[in-house]
Amino acid sequence: MQNELLWFLMLIAAFAMVMISFRLWGKMGLFIWVPISVILANVQVVKLVNLFGLTATLGNIVYASTFLVTDMLSEHYGKKEAQKAVIFGLVSMIALVVLTQFALWFTPASDDSSQEHLAAIFGLMPRIVLGSVTAYLLSQFHDVWAYHFWKNRFPNQLWLRNNASTMVSQLIDSIVFCLIAFLGEFPFSVVLEIIFTTYIFKWIVAALDTPFLYLSKMLVKQKQIADLRD
Known part of the structure; x- marks a missing residue:
């Protein structure tokens, strides 16, 4: 059970870092976390x-933390700020791909290891790159849209808008990425199995991020976030 324990501890650590960033730097802290998580994932x-x-x-845990971030931005700062975070993540993903490829093209020295x-x-x-970028854009923009869709209809049900938006977005991410990246490379049954196993872990992470969204509401209510104080 060592892997399972480490997985749970990494989940708590990732969400705790999101909350610390929010507590210390407010909106800017959440913006900063998005490229960090995308690169780490x-x-x-x-x-x-x-x-x-x-x-x-x-990578599923760190990547899934971006959905908590966009939900927090949606809840406390509005839809446009959450969409900005999505763009920040996209730019960091493209930068990572482009600049790491340049690094690989350099001829290494004879003693390089x-x-x-x-x-x-x-x-x-x-x-893989096409699948990753496409899945990221579709799932993240859906998450922002769906969060506000459910918020407008059930304004008092924070848990509903958090889970309804994130769990569907995670499913979109898993399906789009796996179909683009693996369809034709593996038998269709194998692709379906990859989608299923990937989504199961993302679903668990999505369910476990709800208490942290409630914690963010408490911090705001207690006026502990500098850029949200009256």
Whole structure:
């Protein structure tokens, strides 16, 4: 159960860092967390681990924390600020891909020992990049839209708008990425299995981020966020 314990601890650590960033720097702290999480997720995703009897990639937790961030921005700052965060994440993703490819194109020195390791992490296939960017845009913009859709209809049900928006967005992300990246590369049944296992872990993370959204509401109510004090 070591992997499962570490997975849970990493989840708590990621959400705690989101809350600390919000507490210390308000909106700017949330904006800063988005590129951090996108870059970390793209590095961690290359590692496969066994969790609860299933094979999964790391990176799901850190990436899923971006949905908590956009929900917090939507709740406390409005739809336009949440959409800005999505764009920040997209720009950081593109920058990561472009600049790491340049690094790989440099001819390494004769005594270099890092080229093969960097290539293993950043040597991305075009379909992976296309799937990642497309899934990110569709799922994140849906999350912002859906959050406000449910908020307008059930303004007093924070848990509903948080989970209804994030869980559907996570499903969109899993389906779009896996279909673009893996369809034709693996049998369709295998692609479906990857979608299912990936979404299960994202669903769990989405459910567990709800208390942190309530915590953010409490911090705002107690006037502990500098840029939200009356």
